[in-house]
Amino acid sequence: MSATESLRRDHALIEKMISALKTISLLLKNGKQIPDSILNQAIDFSINFTNTCHHGKEEESLFPTLEKKGMPREGGPIARMLYEHEITKELANSIISSTKIYIASGEQAELVKNIDEYVQHVSLHISKENQRLFVMADMLLNDQETLVNDNLTRLEKEKFDKIGNSREYYEKLIDNINLNE
Ligand SMILES: [Fe+2]
Numbered sequence: 001m002s003a004t005e006s007l008r009r010d011h012a013l014i015e016k017m018i019s020a021l022k023t024i025s026l027l028l029k030n031g032k033q034i035p036d037s038i039l040n041q042a043i044d045f046s047i048n049f050t051n052t053c054h055h056g057k058e059e060e061s062l063f064p065t066l067e068k069k070g071m072p073r074e075g076g077p078i079a080r081m082l083y084e085h086e087i088t089k090e091l092a093n094s095i096i097s098s099t100k101i102y103i104a105s106g107e108q109a110e111l112v113k114n115i116d117e118y119v120q121h122v123s124l125h126i127s128k129e130n131q132r133l134f135v136m137a138d139m140l141l142n143d144q145e146t147l148v149n150d151n152l153t154r155l156e157k158e159k160f161d162k163i164g165n166s167r168e169y170y171e172k173l174i175d176n177i178n179l180n181e
């Protein structure tokens with residue numbers, strides 16, 4: 001087990017959503033209709049799973065643990081990742097606004113643009129974490145892997161309790177979205 005195992009598992013699920021969003025964007029570009037329920041599920045996942053649960057685990061558990069190990073908060077990879085989480089939130093909010101417009105009027109141009117920006121930003125963010133930050137974290141925290149993972153699991157449970165859904169719910173949601181494509 002590595003210290004970042006639980007977070008890498010989240011990334012694998014988020015990447016499945018990214019692939020569903022790519023298909024949604026392509027279908028919209030080809031003039032196909034996307035059901036409201038699919039768009040609302042994608043938004044639910046982005047807000048609750050990605051922003052609240054996954055970013056919460058990084059910001060409230062992993063990053064402070066890395067700071068304690070001497071990684072500076074300012075001017076380094078942690079500051080960069082925090083900034084990118086803010087951008088992720090803004091891009092998700094743009095998708096929410098343009099989804100409302102799409103549902104009300106069928107106008108898809110803005111939604112396609114927002115989905116494409118979101119897909120590009122989140123894909124890059126995940127690959128930076130997987131290939132750089134998490135590699136450093138696995139080395140720095142290799143003497144406390146169980147403790148780090150236990151803390152992440154506890155925080156994840158707290159987040160899901162607040163959201164009122166479970167990890168299994170979001171795993172099924174992803175499977176459904178991919179089936180419906
Ligand atoms: Fe992140």
Ligand SMILES: [Fe+2]
Pocket residue numbers: 007011054058126129
């Ligand atoms: Fe992440």
